Amino acid sequence: MKYSALTLALQGLRNHRDWRPAWRNATPKKSYDAIIIGGGGHGLGAAFYLAKKHGIRNVAVLEKGWLGGGNTARNTMTIRDNFLYPDNARFHHAAVKAWHSLSTELNFNIMLSKRGMTTVLMSERDLSDAQRMVNTTALFGAKHRIIDLAELQRRLPMAVSPERLPIVGGIHHPDVVIARHDAIAWGYARAASKFGVDIVENCEVVDIHCDAQGVCGVETTQGRIATRKLGMAVAGHGKQVAAMAEIVLPIETVPLQALVSSPVKPVIDDVVVLRGFNTYFMQSDKGELVMGAGTDPYPSYAQRGSPQIPEAIIAAILQVFPMFERMKFMRQWAGVLDITYDNTPIISKTPVAGFYVDVAGSGGFKTTPLAAMMHADLIANDRPDPMIDAYSLDRFANGRLILERASYGNR
């Protein structure tokens, strides 16, 4: 069923009786040409591009829980390209662009919204770092721009006056967008399913089988399934899953939290980053303030996080925006990220033939379409596109790390 205004109107006339499920819930076959482990945006996207761009349609996505129940449905949706290092700057600039045609391509409204982002800078050092980032990313077509105090106050009139905090200026990032996070999982699932991809929920991969040629299948809670091509996009569980093929991944599983206030009328358009406080927030389409910060202070697989983080986030935002003082804190949650030593993705072949990994490395909602496209291309052709050469697993052994600690703003 094609989604359109006409379909909606016709369904309305029939009292919405004829809507069908957006994707087929499949039971796994005995074998596939390719299998993707992990039904988040990255995994479902990889299956979609395998089917659409590479004609590989005998594909299954195996998800241990429900679609998008991992970080895909837990993140704060910010899609940005303010990265400092050339390999990252190039990749993330292309990654942001990859979102723009997605609603049309998937025939699913991902609710892309061009909010823009404003970073508040609170020291001369931040300002000179920002200038460097703006210049570097301009080489790859990004349009970040330093703004002075007067423009910052025009954009964020409700912020405190600079007499109270050492606010020295800001950065405006006009190209930053947000998108409905679950819609990515559902949109890819629906479009992939149409191509014949099997989407299997409640199916956990518990082992990976290999023979002399490389990968030959997976053991799951729904039985054994054969395949010669296996892609992995499991976020915080990458270490465990890769270990099933005796691959050691240099990642650490760390919670990242977000929290929301109760909904209010629109007060703010931009995603706001408080650089000195390592905190950011925005207002969702529903009206809630969505707030976040850096990762939790210690590794954990518990998807809940430590309470001192929300406390610090709220304290920071109230210092700069005292007008939000009376708002009610509604709920808080965490997802478990796959953090690499250099905070940068790994989209790579592995020493096991036919086994490929897509690790976000840090905040990877923004990279979902491009990473999925590159992962699919890697699986189909068994060689990395030049765009992801720098994201190979062997960069740790040969010293070609991309130390993106200077990554600007939020996750």
Add this chain to the structure above:
Amino acid sequence: MIYIDCPHCGERNEDEFVYGGDVAHRRPEDPAALSDAQWCNYIYTVPNTKGWAEEHWWHMRGCQRWITVHRNSVNNELQSVLREKGND
């Protein structure tokens, strides 16, 4: 919030402490004898255990001593908190 029962100070909130890594992630005795792959493995790869592991924690905002905490990373439950040799 995890409450950590410091053997020197008693029970305190987790934000008095700093996580110091998995006890199993030991510096190799003789780094010069390692292959590049083994050294790289030590530098960039932590055990990242899902489940029970022994960990170093530093009571930074308390007695400033290192202690060993037995924690389950699935639900942050603690089993034992012990003194560390050379730190009592």
